[in-house]
Amino acid sequence: MSTKLFEVTATPLSLDDISRRVTRADCGAITTFAGIVRGETATAEGARGTDFLNYEAYGEMAESMMARIGDEVMAKWPAVKAVSILHRTGRLEIGEPSVLIAVATPHRGDGCFDACRYAIERLKAIVPIWKEENWSDGQVWVEGPRQPELAAEYGKTS
Amino acid sequence: MSTKLFEVTATPLSLDDISRRVTRADCGAITTFAGIVRGETATAEGARGTDFLNYEAYGEMAESMMARIGDEVMAKWPAVKAVSILHRTGRLEIGEPSVLIAVATPHRGDGCFDACRYAIERLKAIVPIWKEENWSDGQVWVEGPRQPELAAEYGKTS
């Protein structure tokens, strides 16, 4: 069983597992967020059923960016004792978690909810992972919103 | 495996289990909160190590109050599709979860973080469960803060 706090893995994710990774003797509160593969996705043409998803990651950079998010969380919420972020790659079925985030604090009022929410927002913005959605009649790469602070600074299109 | 959404149980709690209980085809976001038995507790005399805890519940009323909290959450956050609250009773060791809350929404911006936080605050206020803390040299019943809206209205001391 891995004890890494920031991990990109093809193995199915477990909330009990990530919870163990952040459990500390002085922490009475653990908040988690799970991103789950939805069976229905809204598109411009209306609701569409998903068969399965395929996630591709730039693994080394993704883990590095996740660790950076952990550092940001600890700097913003000094009471946070541990952060873990896990993201799965490969084929995922409906109902399976694609990403898990866990934040441990001594007490529930120490920012664990806000810190967890911050972490998923940041993950969506900077962690290099992409999703390919598959239906019976086709597939599509899902791109995130353009991040002005990245796009303006980096790459040829700036 | 139980599929009840609101349950008081002597069985060890699992985040993967509660996550399954709230998984819905149209929900891409699940937020959870876990209250964990701390190994250290601050007291007026300084930090004190806990050996284990013992939880006692008024089971029938506790499950009824948990279901009421679920109703309150759905009324306040209409996008919430499912809420589950599980509380354990009996002897708990350090690092084990005593309470789990899970909230499922279609998207992470649909209030799952706020709803989860609301649910644990309400649980602490109205769900009849008590904790006995045990050390090598003694034990103490832990009482919650007095809830004016309950104590002022009910009982002989009002």
Add this chain to the structure above:
Amino acid sequence: MEVRVRLFATLRQQAGWSQQPLTLPDGATLRDALAEIDRQYPALSIGTRTFYAAVNQEYAKGEQLLRDGDEVAIFPPVSGGGIDERMTRWQDDGTAG
């Protein structure tokens, strides 16, 4: 009429029992029941401590009328969840301070 009284946590431990039948005159309120409990079980010291009362698993007001077969529960402030509690020390005299 007869109601069933249930105690929890500190109150159960102080009394040494968790449930007892209690005979009350017809038309008795929750407040009447509590007064009778206080009279029969003075060790509970419910006249001087903070506690909550429920009738049939619902928080109830003192003026609530009781009916035969009702379940009356009295218990200390709740502390579920296992986190952030205020500590209340168990006193030598058997009351929670």
Add this chain to the structure above:
Amino acid sequence: MEVRVRLFATLRQQAGWSQQPLTLPDGATLRDALAEIDRQYPALSIGTRTFYAAVNQEYAKGEQLLRDGDEVAIFPPVSGGGIDERMTRWQDDGTAG
């Protein structure tokens, strides 16, 4: 000098490869590398689409100087997490609109 170019997701699929060596003159910047990639692999259409670039697993600016052995990655806007994404339809011409 030689750097290693890595592509991901749509870009990898459009190009038909995931990594290739790229020879550049000494003193070349990331912007120079991107111009050379655009010249050698016009199907990527990186001159007209939104993408991000990283050097050695860090987001990098166009003026960053490259060194022999650097890893240059280019990829579309990220969509990790699996929720709340904007859908981008795969076009018939092989570009993401």
